[in-house]
Amino acid sequence: MLTAIACLTLIIPAIAQVETDEKAYIHFDKGLGFTAPDSIFGINIRFRMQNRIQMTTESDEDFSIDKAEALVKRLRLRFDGYLGGPNFTYYLQLAFTRSDQDWEGSHEPNLIRDAMIYYRFNSNFYIGMGQGKLPGNRQRITSSGQQQFLDRSISSNDFNIDRDFGVFAYYTLFNKTMPVNLKAAISSGEGRNSPSSDNGFAYTGRLEWLPLGSFACDGDFSEGDLYREKTLKIGIGGGMSLNQRAVKTLGQRGSYMVNPHDITSVFADIVMKYNGCALYAEFMSRSTKGTAFDSDDSEALYVLTGHGVNGQISYLIGRYWEIAARYSKIIPDKEIKSREPESSMATIGINKYLNNHKVKLQLNLSHCEEIYQAATKREFQIGFQVEVGI
Numbered sequence: 001m002l003t004a005i006a007c008l009t010l011i012i013p014a015i016a017q018v019e020t021d022e023k024a025y026i027h028f029d030k031g032l033g034f035t036a037p038d039s040i041f042g043i044n045i046r047f048r049m050q051n052r053i054q055m056t057t058e059s060d061e062d063f064s065i066d067k068a069e070a071l072v073k074r075l076r077l078r079f080d081g082y083l084g085g086p087n088f089t090y091y092l093q094l095a096f097t098r099s100d101q102d103w104e105g106s107h108e109p110n111l112i113r114d115a116m117i118y119y120r121f122n123s124n125f126y127i128g129m130g131q132g133k134l135p136g137n138r139q140r141i142t143s144s145g146q147q148q149f150l151d152r153s154i155s156s157n158d159f160n161i162d163r164d165f166g167v168f169a170y171y172t173l174f175n176k177t178m179p180v181n182l183k184a185a186i187s188s189g190e191g192r193n194s195p196s197s198d199n200g201f202a203y204t205g206r207l208e209w210l211p212l213g214s215f216a217c218d219g220d221f222s223e224g225d226l227y228r229e230k231t232l233k234i235g236i237g238g239g240m241s242l243n244q245r246a247v248k249t250l251g252q253r254g255s256y257m258v259n260p261h262d263i264t265s266v267f268a269d270i271v272m273k274y275n276g277c278a279l280y281a282e283f284m285s286r287s288t289k290g291t292a293f294d295s296d297d298s299e300a301l302y303v304l305t306g307h308g309v310n311g312q313i314s315y316l317i318g319r320y321w322e323i324a325a326r327y328s329k330i331i332p333d334k335e336i337k338s339r340e341p342e343s344s345m346a347t348i349g350i351n352k353y354l355n356n357h358k359v360k361l362q363l364n365l366s367h368c369e370e371i372y373q374a375a376t377k378r379e380f381q382i383g384f385q386v387e388v389g390i
Contacts, residue, residue, distance in 0.1 A: 031078075031390050043081035048145050048358070048389025050074040060367060060378040072097050073385070074144060076113070091116045091132075102192065102253070110193045113163065124175055128168040131192065134252070135168075135183035135206035136161040137284050138237050138269040139310065141221060146357050148223040148314055150364045150383045153328035154345050155308025159284040161241050161265055162252050163192045164202060181208040189243045191252035200245025200260060202252070206267070208237040215273060223280065224314050224322055225273040226356055238268040249301055251286070257294040257301050264288070276316035284308050292335050304340065306332035320353040341370040341377075358389045 031046035050073040058066045075096040082089045093114040095101050101110045116130035133141055139152050140160035151157070166187025173180040182205075188194060189202035210220065212234050216227040220235035243251045245260035269282040285307035292303040308331070314324035326347045332340040347366040354360060366381040 054383035153310040202243040204241040206239030280312040324349040
């Protein structure tokens with residue numbers, strides 16, 4: 001067992017439960033861990049669930065309930081481990097709820113969220129192959145278990161590039177002073193659990209710069225400042241993805257179209273933390289070569305082109321109480337405005353962290369607005385969520 005623990009310390013230092021690149025997380029003080037007697041095999045088992053109650057009003061003037069939800073929003077089972085030595089690792093994550101399996105988008109149960117194999121050359125460079133998160137916008141890379149609101153922003157939900165099957169590479173420069181993280185992927189472009197692929201691929205790259213040094217416990221990929229940074233920390237990131245011959249309306253996600261489109265996505269974000277205060281801002285856009293519509297049919301599907309912005313601010317009070325505010329906006333391109341509304345959402349959140357992000361209580365109150373060509377829809381939404389994980 002001592003040999004096994006020694007091997008593990010070569011892989012990943014003792015950090016909090018934060019997934020920055022979805023790499024294998026192998027440490028026996030988190031989750032449930034086992035090793036083979038000869039120490040050539042190790043596995044760490046973790047789970048988390050989010051139980052939610054949420055209600056939406058008829059409008060922002062009529063407070064009667066239009067829609068109510070009471071559900072298990074997410075239920076995940078995760079396995080991390082190593083094979084044959086400390087440099088060869090794997091990561092598998094399964095989903096068990098309808099929303100996690102993307103029933104509405106794919107109309108089939110996508111049980112597998114992540115299935116990755118990694119090889120680490122040294123402490124600064126590793127590669128992976130399999131299905132995992134593409135290095136897109138920061139909020140999408142950040143685990144849903146590390147969010148300070150019930151859901152990611154509406155702009156991130158619409159413009160993220162999510163998961164794909166491919167080859168991934170990660171490299172860190174100036175690790176001890178002002179780290180620069182380079183992330184890249186070449187993937188199929190078809191998204192999660194695709195039954196087939198065409199001859200078009202997706203090419204994704206992302207760069208991150210931490211000019212004032214690393215955040216405590218990889219806090220640049222954990223919302224809120226739960227570690228109360230002693231000095232100001234800043235993380236700046238940006239990237240681009242080109243998905244050639246994409247057949248889904250959202251690139252790697254959405255409904256299937258008949259005619260393929262070349263889709264370009266652009267991302268930029270910044271996060272700042274100091275002494276319990278956290279500030280986060282993000283921009284993302286999607287464009288396509290030629291028309292966004294699949295055909296000339298008035299009811300044809302279309303690529304959701306346009307851009308979105310998101311801003312969040314929060315402060316940690318006393319014994320791990322947090323108040324947070326967010327504003328997100330989606331502006332579709334003129335070509336699709338007849339079919340796609342301009343949307344915005346303003347949210348106030350109150351969180352109580354019982355064991356960092358692993359065990360927490362969350363209460364959100366949101367004002368939602370959708371501006372159509374002929375009408376405007378406004379409503380309030382209130383939600384309460386309990387998250388538990390190991």
